[in-house]
Amino acid sequence: MIETSVLIAGGGPVGLTLAMDLAWRGIDVTVVEQRRAGEPPNVKCNQISARSMEILRRIGVAQKMRAAGLPADYSNDVVSATTVTGIELARLSIPSRGERQAGVKGVDSWWPTPEPSHRINQIYLEPVLFAHAKLQPRIRILNRTTFEDYEQDEHGVTVTTSDLDSNEKNSVVCSYLVGCEGGKSAIRKMIGGNFVGTSEVQRVQSTYIHAPALIGLLPGKPAWLYFSLNPRRCGTTIAIDGKENWNIHNSLYHGETEFDSVDRDWAIREILGVGPDFHYEVISKEDWIARRLVADKFRDRRVFICGDAAHLWIPNAGYGMNAGIADAADLSWMIAATLDGWAGPAVLDAYEAERQPITEQVSHFTTNIAHKVTKQRREVPAEVEWPGACRRRHARSHRQRGA
Numbered sequence: 001m002i003e004t005s006v007l008i009a010g011g012g013p014v015g016l017t018l019a020m021d022l023a024w025r026g027i028d029v030t031v032v033e034q035r036r037a038g039e040p041p042n043v044k045c046n047q048i049s050a051r052s053m054e055i056l057r058r059i060g061v062a063q064k065m066r067a068a069g070l071p072a073d074y075s076n077d078v079v080s081a082t083t084v085t086g087i088e089l090a091r092l093s094i095p096s097r098g099e100r101q102a103g104v105k106g107v108d109s110w111w112p113t114p115e116p117s118h119r120i121n122q123i124y125l126e127p128v129l130f131a132h133a134k135l136q137p138r139i140r141i142l143n144r145t146t147f148e149d150y151e152q153d154e155h156g157v158t159v160t161t162s163d164l165d166s167n168e169k170n171s172v173v174c175s176y177l178v179g180c181e182g183g184k185s186a187i188r189k190m191i192g193g194n195f196v197g198t199s200e201v202q203r204v205q206s207t208y209i210h211a212p213a214l215i216g217l218l219p220g221k222p223a224w225l226y227f228s229l230n231p232r233r234c235g236t237t238i239a240i241d242g243k244e245n246w247n248i249h250n251s252l253y254h255g256e257t258e259f260d261s262v263d264r265d266w267a268i269r270e271i272l273g274v275g276p277d278f279h280y281e282v283i284s285k286e287d288w289i290a291r292r293l294v295a296d297k298f299r300d301r302r303v304f305i306c307g308d309a310a311h312l313w314i315p316n317a318g319y320g321m322n323a324g325i326a327d328a329a330d331l332s333w334m335i336a337a338t339l340d341g342w343a344g345p346a347v348l349d350a351y352e353a354e355r356q357p358i359t360e361q362v363s364h365f366t367t368n369i370a371h372k373v374t375k376q377r378r379e380v381p382a383e384v385e386w387p388g389a390c391r392r393r394h395a396r397s398h399r400q401r402g403a
Contacts, residue, residue, distance in 0.1 A: 002172045004030040004140065005339055007159050009147035009187060010180035012041065013122065013321050014307035016129040018178060018328035020059045023138035025336035030172060031133070032145040032161050038130060039143075043208045043247050043286055044122040046225075046238055047318035050108075052325045053115035061132045062115055068128050069120030070224065072098035074242035076106075076119045077223040082385050083273025084226045084237050085217045089384070094119075094224070119224050121240050121247075122321070145170075147186065150177055152302050176335055177303045180324070183293075185309030191300035193310075195293035201314060201367055202290040202374065205250040205259055207268060211280035212244040214272065228271045230385060233262075234377035235271035245283065248272070253374055259287045290314040292367045294360045298352040304331055311359040316366045323362055327355050 006022055008015045011033030019029045035041075048056070048065065056062040070076070076094035081087060095104040100116060108116060133139050148160040148169070159172040179187025188195075215222055226237040236249040250267040252259075264285075269278065293312045298305055307324025315321075331351050337343035 002030060002140075002170065004028050004172060004174045006030070006176045006178065006335060007032070007157070007172050007174040008178045008180055009159075010182065010307075010309070011035070011130070011141060011143070012180065012182070012307070013045070013126060013129060014324035014328050015178075015180035016126075016133050017055065017059070017325050018180060018306060018332055019139050019141075020061070020129070020133050020136060021055070021329055021332035022336060023133075023136045024059045025332065025340075026138070027336050027339055028138050028140075030140045030142065030174070032142045032147055032172075034146045034164060035143065037134075037141070037143045038127060040123045041126050042122075043206075043240065043284070045125070045315065045318040045321040046119060046121050046240075046247075047322075048118045048120060048125065049318065049322040050111055050113045050115055050117045052322045053118055054113060055325060055329045057115050061129065064128050064132060065120065065125065066097055066101070066118060068124045069118065070097065070239065070242040072096060072101075074239065075221055075223055077221065078225045078227075079220075079223040080227045080229060082230045083228050083271060084214070085219060085273040086228075086230070087385065088220055089229065091220075091223070121238075123240070147179075147181065150187075150190070150303065152177070152300075157302050175302065175339060178331065179303070179305040179309045180307050180328075181309055183308045183312045185305060187303060188295055188297075188305045188309050191297060191303050191305065193295040193297035193305065195312070196296050197291070197293040197363060198367070199291055199293065200289050201292055201370060203252045203257070203259055204288050204290060205252060205262060205264060205267065206286040206288060207248050207250075207264060208240070208283040208286055209246055209248060209268070209280045210244055210283050211246055211272075211278075213279065214246060214274075215243065217274065217278075228273070229377070229380050230270070231380050231382050233267050233270035234380060235267065237271060247286070251374065251377070253378060288315075290367075290370060292363045294356065294363055298356055299348070304351065306331060310355070311363060313363040314366045314370045316369050319362055319366055323359055327359075330355055 005028045008031045011031045019031050022029045078092040080089045095106045144164045148162050150159045157177045161170050179185050228235050238247045291312045295310045306327040
């Protein structure tokens, strides 16, 4: 039997941040995670917000995070183009992490923070959090361990866990249990929480590829993210390592209801703007369904949920993970205040009162963006690829504004 103040089910970014924030506040924590130690996640979130970086700064991991991800000199620019290798339509210039450290200002530098946002894929982000958490004496991480069940009373929670290698059942006694185990959260279901909203907004055919030759075909300075806009196939391409690995999102539309409604290879080549002789390898298929779902319940007495266990929406700008980190930071101080005795248990009521409305608001915000983007993709005119068309349209728009 293990005794701990807080048990966290799920060792992803949200669970690890919660664990480190609680430990920073002097609370003993145990994390159970079904993956092996250091096993990377799927290619998911690509950005840490300024607010999340501020939280990571407080718990001592921001500097380590800044040193990971894209190469220090790789541009963080966002580009709209006919294809990744085609005509550039617009560019949003954002400093690389090396330029950030040198004090170079960008379009997002107006935000008054010591920690601007950081572009980094979750496959690099999560190992940094895990390594830092392992160093904290108040944190115990049990890998290859899964949450099974719990019982609670007015004094605490008794949790049953299972070792995935030995099938051995173990008991953990804690004051509080927090479910950070993703959208399929068993703990959300056990507390009687239901997802409310839209179960399917859009399907996205997402492919993680190895394409060393692509960077040499880029017509301008390499960018972190490309929006491809042409009448054949629109999509998004994200630089993962700044060298040879890329993630390509092909958002399905025009009545394309299944992931295989569109030929994957054809869509990738149209988004990149490359011919049949261009070689690439598929590392993994990361297809996902865009949803707008928020749990109607974030807590049952001593049991809470955070992150994707509490809300799921379209992953624009990393809002999903970053909202989960905000959940963790909010819940952490309330649990610590209760355990340390400087606040009564009633303070824990504030968690759901604060986080549920804001996540509902963000869910609508990201979904509305998705609807607008989908509409625009359906209306891309053929002339966007005509020689000089963009310059003529820009000049016409400029004359109209002047008039």
